[in-house]
Amino acid sequence: MTNPPIPAVVAEVLAQHAEPIRARLLQVRDLIFTVAAETEGVGPLTEALKWGEPAYLTEASKSGTTIRLGVATSAPGQCAVIFNCKTTLVETFRVHFAEDFTFEGNRALLVPITGEMSREPLALCLRAALTYHRRATGQPKAGLKISTGGRKQRA
Secondary structure, three states, X not given: OOOOOOOHHHHHHHHOOOHHHHHHHHHHHHXXXXXXXXXXXXXXXXXXXXXXXXXXXXXXXXXXXXEEEEEOOOOOOEEEXXXXXXXXXXXXXXXXXXXXXEEEOOOEEEEEOOOOOOXXXXXXXXXXXXXOXXXXXXXXXXXXXXOOOOOEEEO
């Protein structure tokens, strides 16, 4: 799958980051588009700026909540995948992925800029955000579930 070109306003913001941060943010961006394409009912994403940060919205399907990308305020050496603080997403991620990520309050999952990115756990988190509003409409939600063995699985 080829991801869409980066809109000029988003590219300008990404260009302001140091190379290691920009590279990691672009990896997360690629994963957002990959997960969206693989998840039924998400549809095309809108990429724009919200609060001065790259943001990914499910405007066409309205299936999910906005995902933003930035730098952690509490840990400037880490990238932040930011979610709406009024959702239960980060609380849920903290329960299921405490060994994979650190978190910033109830709004962000932190991704180190060096080393391996926890791709599969991050993909599950992104899928949960991109399908967050399905619960309200009664549609199946591609979220997280825990098996009896305590292992993370796709729902």
